[in-house]
Amino acid sequence: MNDYFSELGREVLAQWKARNFSLAAFPNIARNLLEARPPSEHVDLDALMRDFLLNDEQPLQTQSGFGQPELVVFSDPRFYIQILFWLEGTTAIHQHEFSGAFHVLAGSSIHSLFDFENVQPVSAHLRVGDVRLRETQLLETGSTVEIISGGGYIHSLFHLDTPSLTVVVRTQSDPGTGPQFNFLPPHMAVDPFHSDDLTMRRKQLLDVLETTESGAYAELVCEMVATLDFERGFFILQNAMGHLKNTGDWDAVLAAFSKKHRRLADYVVPTLEGIIRKDIISGLRGSVTDVDHRFFLALLLNLPDRKGILRLVKQRFGGDPVQTVLRWAAELGEATGHEAWILDAAFPPEVKVPAGRHAAVFLAALGHFLKGAKGPVRAGAVKLTAADTRHLREAFGQSSLRTLLH
Ligand SMILES: [Fe+2]
Structure with a gap:
């Protein structure tokens, strides 16, 4: 157990209890306490890691796949404090089903805030609309930012240093503020925790046909997107796009999808192009080692x-x-x-x-x-x-x- 985080957790609990555990009050309480005694100035990280590795008396850990990794350093039934390590640069553009505040413990990040406008729900797990960048800021070590649950607070973090470390003081979950959408600029929002097992298996089966260079691949995908609903059709298109572009069949498949979904299909092409562009710059970033060059690529990736x-x-x-x-x-x-x-x-x-x-x-x-x-x-x-x-x-x-x- 780390003394700093035990004290911080106890103080958060006391102040939140005094506000009758109001969800609206939590982000401000978390931010004020992180700013009053910033972890970046008061936590001995080497000592904390040594304690975590050698002392069995630790807060309950989770199965979370978030962070690289996530260490839980204080746990309460209503909220917890985590340290997130980040070895790779980027998080998706996302909203939250929890609230609180985060603090840059080490490293620095590009922090971008977005709006999602003209929203049109398609299914419970997919929406279309306009993802617009509202603001981008450079967060240096010691910065603290509130997290508000729901669709009014959409952001992404691009971590510039390896590792970057974030402390998050957060509620367990804020009912009614989900799903925790990921946003694919310029037009789509998808629920990353929704698992459509049939679509997953179909994509895997198509990957088999791609690997074995099946001549039936393009025709099958064409038939699929001509009949599938919008959500499933989109995920099949996303999965098949690279291969279909290589084989020269992309335009025909896209035409079949557009014929089926008409105006809704207009949201898809720019979104898929946005995904490709992001992948290309991320790939370049993987092969560039100079810190300043990586910063430059991060800017190209994140700023409009x-x-x-x-x-x-x-x-x-x-x-x-x-x-x-x-x-x-x-x-x-x-x-x-x-x-x-x-x-x-x-x-x-x-x-x-x-x-x-x-x-x-x-x-x-x-x-x-x-x-x-x-x-x-x-x-x-x-x-x-x-x-x-x-x-x-x-x-x-x-x-x-x-x-x-x-
Ligand atoms: Fe976030």
Whole structure:
């Protein structure tokens, strides 16, 4: 047992009891107590881990798969305190069926808050609407944030350091505030705890057909999405999308889905594209080791436009954020005799400049777009046309760097 968390738990219990265990009062009580004696300043983490490993007298642990891992450091029938370790960067965009407050014990995170508007429930486990980013902030060690249950508080955390540690003081569960939806921008919300066993098995069976390169795969998926309900059809599409794009059958399958679901289907394509884009940047992030480069990729993953990205770059590094981003782009660039890349953006072949100048022109173009400059790109002595500039913009627009254009 850790003395700090035993005391914190007892104090939370006393103050909450004085408020008759009001759910509305809990987040504020939790935040005030975390801020009054911040864990980041008062917890000896090495001692806590040693105690957890060697002393059997610990609060009841759970089967939770949340965190990497989760340690319960105080437990009460009404609420508990957990420490969450995070080894990977990202949490899904989600809402909560519990309330309280979290505190950054170690590391730092990009914290994004969202609204879900024009909501249209489709089934008990799936909704469509518009997921809109409301605000993004950089949370440094020592920050404390309230958690409110239900659909009014939707957020995601992207942890920048490994490991990042969070302390959460939270209720066990707030009845009536579920399901704990995950949000897939720009248009969908799904219940991650809903398990549709038949769909799971069907996806697994389709994976078998994919692995064995069955010629019947595309036709079967086409027939399925032409008859399945929207929820099941969406999950089958999501599962089959990668393979169908490789085999060239994606458009036909999507047409069958659209014919069946008409206007509802319009929510699906941008959402699936959003998932692909996120996967690509996450994949790039897996192969990039430099801490600053990983921060840059985290910004590309989490922010919708260059204004927001440049603001956070300036907040963390000071100086001229455009020059900082251009330096990272140069460091992440690759050039051969005939090709130049910045991350997954390829220099467009339509732009006719000497191959030796590709990398420099590409960077100059990125600088041009980052500054929101008008007219054709200028790259030293190299003169580019309006058409060249359009091709360069398109090259970035099709890559993970696209948010820097907006
Ligand atoms: Fe959360």
